[in-house]
Amino acid sequence: MSRFDRYMLSQLLALFGFFSLVLVAVYWVNRAVGLFDQLIGDGQTALVFVEFSLLTLPNVIRLVLPISAFAACLYAVNRLMQESELVVMQATGFSAFRLARPVVFFGFCVCVMQLLLTNLLVPMSQTRLAERSAEISENITARFLNEGRFMHPASGVTLYIRQISPLGELNDLFLSDERSPQTATVYTARQALIVRGEAAPRLVMLDGMAQTMSRDGRRRISVTRFADFTLDLGAIIGTSAGRLQSLRELATPELLRASAETAERTGASRAALLEEGHSRLAGPLLGLAAPLLGFAAMMLGGFSRFGLWRQMGGAVLLIIALQMLNTSASGAALRSENGWPALYAAPLFGVLAAGGLLWIAQRPRRLRRAAVPA
16 A cells, blocks of 8 residues: 555554444443343343443444444545645546545455444354343343332232242242243242252242132132242243344354254244344445445545535435345345345445445536636
């Protein structure tokens, strides 16, 4: 690269880092608030909250990279125009396409970062996040067992524990199960313990009784007293057994194959698998198209001490149109398993539109040179 290319690339990368840091912080704080309420409300520690927050960062970074690259390009070009640096380079004979070369290098850097994120870091983090979520969902004590409170671990289930001893013994337990439309059962026990089972935790109740009331017209009640009784909590609270795997956890080659086994394991259609796989390849290309489109729109304006606000507005409208096209293409790919080529339409449109704008930016200078008499 020439000295000018290195200089402009350094400006773009520095601003890209700044805008990425700001946008990631905004997105992360927005998501962390809901995550904090969920985890702390379920009785988890601050360390679990920090772990979950860090595991969500790769996906947040993936989302903001094209936006921060676009914003960095607009800011850098506007500043270089105001300081007449680009004007001087144009006066030396640099065409708009030549000036765009460091922007292309910058776009390739962003594209490579997004490829690593979408195809490597995000699936790894999502897999680990799903594993930790499954572990926490099986920790019944941390999620639902709070003394002195009526809790509803599932629809139609009410749980109350008067006291939890330091050894984990549940004293004076009340459990109401009204999920069945035919019967309602109330379990009471002087003491209870939670033990690990093969598929799900088990609740062992000691010295209690079960009162079952039929919900037909007779309203009969049967009472069963027991010295010990074991209840499977998996059917009441639900466990991670049989959990459908998320598409974001799968590797990209597995998504592109879109086999029947993968569709059964995830519960998704073949079109959804292909859409997720190809979006991991087409999405990073927006990291190249977005800054290039912004640069091309800014080159339509000449030197102005007041800035290139009209060109900035046009660039923002173009990036909005690019995102709308990308969203429409994603919807088309989800509707049909043969619609995945539409995912590459938005990056292709961005690159072609940028090329057209750069060609238009050069035309006035060519016309002026042609008008000069020989």
